[in-house]
Amino acid sequence: MSVIILGLALLVAQAMLALAMALAAWRIARGPRAQDRVLALDTLSGTAILMTLTFGVRTGSTLYFEAALILALLGFASSVALAKFLMRGEVIE
Amino acid sequence: MIDAPNLPLWAAILAGLLLVAGAAITLIGAVGLARLTTFYDRVHATTLGATMGTALTLLGSVLCFSVLQTRPVLHEVLIAVFATVTTPITFILLVRAALYRDRAEANDSVPPQ
Numbered sequence: 401m402s403v404i405i406l407g408l409a410l411l412v413a414q415a416m417l418a419l420a421m422a423l424a425a426w427r428i429a430r431g432p433r434a435q436d437r438v439l440a441l442d443t444l445s446g447t448a449i450l451m452t453l454t455f456g457v458r459t460g461s462t463l464y465f466e467a468a469l470i471l472a473l474l475g476f477a478s479s480v481a482l483a484k485f486l487m488r489g490e491v492i493e
Numbered sequence: 494m495i496d497a498p499n500l501p502l503w504a505a506i507l508a509g510l511l512l513v514a515g516a517a518i519t520l521i522g523a524v525g526l527a528r529l530t531t532f533y534d535r536v537h538a539t540t541l542g543a544t545m546g547t548a549l550t551l552l553g554s555v556l557c558f559s560v561l562q563t564r565p566v567l568h569e570v571l572i573a574v575f576a577t578v579t580t581p582i583t584f585i586l587l588v589r590a591a592l593y594r595d596r597a598e599a600n601d602s603v604p605p606q
Binding site (some may be wrong): 406408409412413419421427433442443447450472482484 | 550580
């Protein structure tokens with residue numbers, strides 16, 4: 401019974417997260433300006449972290465959490481670098 | 494496929510509710526990102542998923558693994574602290590860059606400096 405409930409909840413949650421990632425990808429493709437694309441990329445990486453966490457709950461494996469942590473680190477670094485680039489035109493001055 | 498046969502019913506219901514709520518809030522934020530008209534509006538919508546969506550999903554994960562007792566829950570706490578610290582930094586830098594660009598182009602949508 402608990403397996404059915406948790407499985408259904410995970411299915412619904414993953415469908416919602418997949419839709420959220422699709423909307424963020426649409427915003428990356430659509431634009432209209434560079435800062436919109438950077439914002440959508442940050443949203444996409446954050447949603448990918450949540451998707452990885454739901455996969456971790458589904459499989460009961462610890463491997464997904466390290467992947468989620470690395471995704472968080474890389475998403476933060478890339479978003480800050482892109483924001484810096486939009487501000488100055490170069491990342492490292 | 495789901496490795497949770499030992500999970501009690503209350504934990505399964507609570508973890509499922511937390512996971513679905515987190516995903517729903519993230520989806521609302523993404524809909525706002527796709528639907529709102531200006532960049533400064535979209536930043537507000539995005540923070541929904543970055544804060545509450547992450548917190549609820551992590552709570553569901555912490556509950557599930559703590560009840561199963563397969564491992565300590567330090568990973569999730571680490572991700573929660575990291576998300577809490579980095580999200581405002583990212584968005585402040587991004588909005589300042591956008592404001593700088595809009596002012597440099599003298600757009601009418603932003604107030605002058």
